[in-house]
Amino acid sequence: MSDEQIRHEWPLFEVFVRAKRGLNHVHVGSLRAADHEMALHHARDLYTRRNEGVSIWVVRSADVVSSGPEDKDAFFAPSGDKVYRHPTYYSIPDSVPHI
């Protein structure tokens, strides 16, 4: 195996960062690393150097299961006409105070 091939063996990781007051970790990008520990180090150096976060998740990109473009209609179109699934569809009686 050539050096060039070895270099490209580092797998891809997806990086999620949580800002101080954000509730959720937010996807910020990806990077290459030899393993999870190195991925955390690299994520710290690439994505939090401007004071962006207080917590990092890294996940191997290969472990992410995603919906594909071909699933779009079956997955998402049926919710487009179900307005009654939104709480604002319902009018709240005046006698219900805590809602």
Added chain:
Amino acid sequence: MSFDDAYGALTDHDDDARWAYGTGFADPLAGVPTAIPDGVDRADLAAYCLMLGDDALIMSHRLQQWVTRAPELEDELAVANIGLDLLGQARLLLTRAGEAEGSGRDEDTLAYLRDPHEFRNVLLAERSDDDFAHLVARLLVFATWRLALLDRLAASGDPVLAAIGAKGVKEVTYHREYAAQWVVRLGDGTPVSHERVQAAVDAVYPLVGELFETHEVERRLAGRGIAVEPASLRAEFDAVMAEVVAAATLRLRAATAVEPGRGRDGMHTAALGEILGEMQELARAIPDGAW
């Protein structure tokens, strides 16, 4: 704890500084009194700040030289970040040195307009790195030593040095971790990486002796609770190095009897002249230039 706010535990209400990305930067010396403590010899304090400041400044420059040369983009950024941390420490320390000597020299004058014999850094900081293994081995030694030093400096009787120590501990803890994980990765890696990082450790170790030599300035200031006696750091340094080296399946060769360097007295190798030639060129070519 109330169930009305199930997500409360996720947020840190005690610190609103980072509510948006890239905000909340703080002046590291905010609220720190800058008067020179009573009874402290100003020349000694200035000399001591130069020692620690020059260590950071010269090491930072060596790290910056890895930009565009590191084996991976991610590591290039890591090394550059570490260099920037040390540059920040250097700025605070050189500024303090200027205040202590009271001659009006600021951080820029001290960094850009001194000659090699006026620099007080240890020789470890100025050594050039033959390859990435040399870089991480040298950084491991430097960060392990400096972390132990800054940790004790945080209790210094000089409030400015104490603040610099407290700030630096957080930074250098990461530097040490970064270097250690690479030394372990290379040492416990392939036969080639093992051999090269072992050679790097062997090459760097003769420079360790100087780190723990106590200079007379340090001894005098340590007596007043201002400075840290380097000799007192040796046990912690050796313990950390032994742990990392064992995890890396490396060996620390018996230290050959090398005369410790005298960087603290301004006696340097030619490497420092090369660094300063590069670092000071613009400032010396255009005095009072601003950019």
